[in-house]
Amino acid sequence: EAGVAQSPRYKIIEKRQSVAFWCNPISGHATLYWYQQILGQGPKLLIQFQNNGVVDDSQLPKDRFSAERLKGVDSTLKIQPAKLEDSAVYLCASSLTRDRPNFGPGTRLTVT
Amino acid sequence: QKEVEQDPGPLSVPEGAIVSLNCTYSNSAFQYFMWYRQYSRKGPELLMYTYSSGNKEDGRFTAQVDKSSKYISLFIRDSQPSDSATYLCAMSAGAGGTSYGKLTFGQGTILTVHP
Numbered sequence: 001e002a003g004v005a006q007s008p009r010y011k012i013i014e015k016r017q018s019v020a021f022w023c024n025p026i027s028g029h030a031t032l033y034w035y036q037q038i039l040g041q042g043p044k045l046l047i048q049f050q051n052n053g054v055v056d057d058s059q060l061p062k063d064r065f066s067a068e069r070l071k072g073v074d075s076t077l078k079i080q081p082a083k084l085e086d087s088a089v090y091l092c093a094s095s096l097t098r099d100r101p102n103f104g105p106g107t108r109l110t111v112t
Numbered sequence: 113q114k115e116v117e118q119d120p121g122p123l124s125v126p127e128g129a130i131v132s133l134n135c136t137y138s139n140s141a142f143q144y145f146m147w148y149r150q151y152s153r154k155g156p157e158l159l160m161y162t163y164s165s166g167n168k169e170d171g172r173f174t175a176q177v178d179k180s181s182k183y184i185s186l187f188i189r190d191s192q193p194s195d196s197a198t199y200l201c202a203m204s205a206g207a208g209g210t211s212y213g214k215l216t217f218g219q220g221t222i223l224t225v226h227p
Contacts, residue, residue, distance in 0.1 A: 004155070031213055040120070042200050042217030043156065056214055091155055098213030099144055099204060103155035 004104030018080035025094030035091040118218025131188040135201035143206035
């Protein structure tokens, strides 16, 4: 079974620029998550999708972050404009049911 | 106070040692408990999953949950250099609510096993 795919793996941008991350979950997984992992901390949930719908986005900074899940499969996470404190690894995960998510390799974002 | 507390270490042990990793939590709604292993520059990988108090064993790994004390542990027997990684505890509430499936992670413990 192919794992969760993410791209790009690394991204460096200047503050106030925009950036987008892409995620392709494991085939057939209805639940998709985006987590933010700041250096030295555990991942924090940003948004959880169940098929096309948003289940939980309570910790998503909606003034600058947005996410969508196209046709219940791939997902994109966008940051506009980026701040220095957005430097982190952005992890996409998916699960068949709403537990035990499988994580992708992450996108490491550096905002300068 | 954080919902999940985990000692960040770092923890350094010799090969063959028994390793004990621990987390405490404050949210009584947590029903499912997991341990993830994260190698440098990789995503977290699920090691252990349990939903009841008691012990669960898988090879060299044993997960222990004590819901009455809100305390979970991961034991690694006969530790190997390949076990060197960050270990994250994670937990989630049960089905029926909007937070079902949302994992709350500990800070992670950095483990190094020396040959």
